Amino acid sequence: MLHIDPLRLLFAALLLVAGPPLPAATLSGVVKEQMKMDRASAASQKRIDRMADDSERMLAEYKLALRQYDSLKRYDDQVERLIRSQEEELREIDRQLAGIETTQQGVVPLMARMVETLERFVALDLPFLPEERHRRVAELKALLDRADVSVAEKFRRILEAYQVEMEYGRTLEAWTGELETAGGRRSVDYLRVGRMLLLYQTLDHRETAVWDPAAGKWQPLGERYRRPVMKALRIARKQAAPDLVRLPVPAPEPVK
Numbered sequence: 001m002l003h004i005d006p007l008r009l010l011f012a013a014l015l016l017v018a019g020p021p022l023p024a025a026t027l028s029g030v031v032k033e034q035m036k037m038d039r040a041s042a043a044s045q046k047r048i049d050r051m052a053d054d055s056e057r058m059l060a061e062y063k064l065a066l067r068q069y070d071s072l073k074r075y076d077d078q079v080e081r082l083i084r085s086q087e088e089e090l091r092e093i094d095r096q097l098a099g100i101e102t103t104q105q106g107v108v109p110l111m112a113r114m115v116e117t118l119e120r121f122v123a124l125d126l127p128f129l130p131e132e133r134h135r136r137v138a139e140l141k142a143l144l145d146r147a148d149v150s151v152a153e154k155f156r157r158i159l160e161a162y163q164v165e166m167e168y169g170r171t172l173e174a175w176t177g178e179l180e181t182a183g184g185r186r187s188v189d190y191l192r193v194g195r196m197l198l199l200y201q202t203l204d205h206r207e208t209a210v211w212d213p214a215a216g217k218w219q220p221l222g223e224r225y226r227r228p229v230m231k232a233l234r235i236a237r238k239q240a241a242p243d244l245v246r247l248p249v250p251a252p253e254p255v256k
Helices: 006-018 024-098 100-124 130-144 151-168 223-236
Strands: 172-181 184-193 197-202 208-212 217-220
Touching: 100 130, 100 151, 130 151, 172 223, 184 223, 197 223, 208 223
Parallel strands: none
Antiparallel strands: 172 184, 184 197, 197 208, 208 217
């Protein structure tokens, strides 16, 4: 629909009233001119509207660009701080590497002594998981002679073995294994209580024994320990809730 300016329409009406009657052809030309001006005005308004939309879009894009710049600036500052920290860390590593040869001269003999100490400790300890623990020591001894393994890795593996042995001292464990007897090998349930106790019970629950470190052999236990050991085995296997269990804990020896 064409938009007709009221002022222009009033002006044309006044001309018609004030002046002599115009010929039909002249009046038709005036109307056509007015319609042309209206179309031109509508086209101008559309261009103005498009320019306003473009301006709003450009303003929104500008604001978005500012936010992105601010975010990138903060990220760049963070990366710069990280790079400075890494550079300082690299300088510290260089200082450490400068003295690594001197360090190795002291670490290598220390590692050998640590493995020897661990081997003696396993030999004198309660005889639980003997194959696994002796194999671990043998692997460490072989590792010390390998040139393709760094000193740091060797030291880490030794500390890891010590950590495993330390864990044995504060855990409760039960497993089924073979027991060597005069009559041959048989399967029994073993129970380890830290490093204080090592017991076994036959699968039929008829025989229960405890390892005597002083005598270096198994000592049979009486009937009164049969059920407590059965209960402790279930607790160790998480088949029963933790509870107090009466077990034959050896008395502490006086320090000489």
